[in-house]
Amino acid sequence: MIAMLAITSTRRWPVVRRTIAMSLVSFLVIAPITIKNYLRYGRFVPINIQMGLVLWVGIADASGDRFGAVPDDNEVARQEATLYGNPEYGRDWSSPDGIERDRDRIKKSLRIIRDHPVWYAGVMLDRMGEMVKYSAHAPLVYRKKADASAEPRVQTREGWQSFTAVSPSLVGEKLSWLRLPIRAVQRIAKETMLGFILLGMVLMFLVSWRRSLFLLIVPLYHLLFQSFMHTEFRYGLPMHYFLFVFAAVVWALILTFLWKGLRKVLSSERKVLSPEC
Numbered sequence: 001m002i003a004m005l006a007i008t009s010t011r012r013w014p015v016v017r018r019t020i021a022m023s024l025v026s027f028l029v030i031a032p033i034t035i036k037n038y039l040r041y042g043r044f045v046p047i048n049i050q051m052g053l054v055l056w057v058g059i060a061d062a063s064g065d066r067f068g069a070v071p072d073d074n075e076v077a078r079q080e081a082t083l084y085g086n087p088e089y090g091r092d093w094s095s096p097d098g099i100e101r102d103r104d105r106i107k108k109s110l111r112i113i114r115d116h117p118v119w120y121a122g123v124m125l126d127r128m129g130e131m132v133k134y135s136a137h138a139p140l141v142y143r144k145k146a147d148a149s150a151e152p153r154v155q156t157r158e159g160w161q162s163f164t165a166v167s168p169s170l171v172g173e174k175l176s177w178l179r180l181p182i183r184a185v186q187r188i189a190k191e192t193m194l195g196f197i198l199l200g201m202v203l204m205f206l207v208s209w210r211r212s213l214f215l216l217i218v219p220l221y222h223l224l225f226q227s228f229m230h231t232e233f234r235y236g237l238p239m240h241y242f243l244f245v246f247a248a249v250v251w252a253l254i255l256t257f258l259w260k261g262l263r264k265v266l267s268s269e270r271k272v273l274s275p276e277c
Contacts, residue, residue, distance in 0.1 A: 004217045008210040043099045051229070052105030053093055058230030059109055062123040067112050076105075127227035132197070132243070137233040138190040140183045144176070193247055200246030203253075218242050 002019045009015035030047065037045040053076060060069035070079050073093050080101055081090030088096055113120045204212040222239040 001217055004213060004220075008213045010210075041099060045099060049094060049098050049102040052102035052109065054230040055109035055228075056105045058123075059112055061230060062126070069109075069112075124227040127231050128223050131223065131226065131231065131233065131236045131239075132194055133233075134190045134193040138186070138193075140186045140190075141179055143179060143183060193244075196247035196250040197243050198246075200249035203249055204246060212246075215242050215245055 002016060002023060005019045006012055006016050034044070034046050037043065053073065056069050056076060057071055057073070059067055060071035063069065070076055077093045078090050080093070081087055084101075089101070093101070201212060201216075204215075219239040219242050222236045226236055
């Protein structure tokens with residue numbers, strides 16, 4: 001944030017000072033967790049010990065068994081039970097000796113990344129592509145109610161059963177005819193989303209590159225840092241709120257041109273039908 005806001009701001013130093021203060025506040029918010037970890041375990045653990053796990057599992061996802069990595073938490077535990085000769089490790093990836101084990105995973109993972117930098121850069125690019133693959137990760141509403149009822153449902157809490165049994169079901173019955181048109185709109189939106197984001201990004205850069213870079217702070221963070229480790233589409237959800245702004249620019253332009261075109265057609269028709277003509 002400090003780097004990006006320094007680039008995008010016209011009043012650089014005041015903005016940088018505020019951003020430094022905001023960054024320090026975020027460190028202070030997290031500090032109690034880090035201090036507690038140090039007092040409890042005598043080790044510097046900023047938040048948790050999962051970084052080595054996601055790196056190791058991510059390497060397995062990308063390479064198969066090429067480097068000996070395994071793609072599942074339970075498999076990691078069993079692998080380390082054999083590797084360290086300690087059956088206790090097979091019960092869980094985080095305990096016992098979770099800090100030492102996770103740091104070993106980080107070392108192993110970074111060693112592989114250092115030895116194969118070009119390959120890993122390609123892996124990161126693939127993950128970035130997966131993080132914006134809306135056509136694959138945006139399920140549509142069901143075509144009809146029967147499709148929805150066939151899916152397994154989560155048990156409703158007792159306090160909500162009376163409410164969910166009456167109000168939403170009645171509303172759903174009355175609005176069920178909207179399924180197909182909503183599904184069609186969803187299909188158009190998700191299939192055009194990535195293209196419209198890229199097009200909207202270009203258009204916004206031409207109009208205001210500062211605003212565009214400001215909107216890209218969160219997406220760039222997710223794309224660069226999350227792609228370094230094992231990732232799933234849900235991990236990057238916050239960045240889409242910012243990317244959708246670029247797609248909205250394109251939709252706004254399309255609707256504006258359609259509206260102006262419609263008004264022009266209606267205006268010309270009025271002139272034709274006018275008695276004065």
